[in-house]
Amino acid sequence: MCVSDFEKIIIYLHKNFEFETFLNCCNLGGKIIITFDDGFKNILTNANHILQKYNIPYHIFVVSDFINLNNETYLNEVDLKKLSTFDNVSIGSHGKTHNKLIKLDQIDLDNDLIKSKNFIEQIIGKEVKTISFPHGAYNKRVLRSVISNKYDMSASSIFGCVNSNINKHILPRLDIWANDSTQIVKEKIMGYWNWINIINAIKKINGI
Secondary structure (H helix, E strand, O other): OOHHHHHHHHHHHHHHOOEOOHHHHHHOOOOEOEEEEEOEOHHHHHHHHHHHHOOOOEEEEEOHHHHOOOOOOEOOHHHHHHHHOOOOEEEEEOOOOOOOHHHOOHHHHHHHHHHHHHHHHHHHOOOOOEEEOHHHOOOHHHHHHHHHOOOOEEEEEEEOOOOOOOOOOOEEEOOOOOOOOHHHHHHHHHOOOOOHHHHHHHHHHOOO
């Protein structure tokens, strides 16, 4: 998605909705939360300027191993530290390796959760309380480990809206893709694209 298209979507959201921080997502009342997965550098170089311009809070889920790559694709330590200084920015984990957590044995799973959390905390000097499941993959074992490793909230890839009855460790979201128009974003918010959950459920059953 080009910068101008991203700003058009933000302008539409700004005109029609109020915004909330991710940590307060269960008290939404029809508000919008913006999150980013993976920790791409263009969050800093492109998106941040626009979100600061409209004073919109947003949450970044970063892969700790990607930070160490020090390349032009992902945020590095300096980038992440800079973003953490903005009042409207909060940061969580997207795992250490970006591997599917359900594929890891228990030792590797706990290491992935603990090391990513600790690494990010050392950079930003703030507690990391949230995680987004890499590839959206989770099961009961992963949920138990996420809770035992002191993550208060977990974001899934399930299409849907958050309400007060939602499990804080399986929070639904709406994927916004590079070619989405403002109209499509509106349709997704209205729930017209939730049929994607059926497709994803079929893929999960078939091991895709």
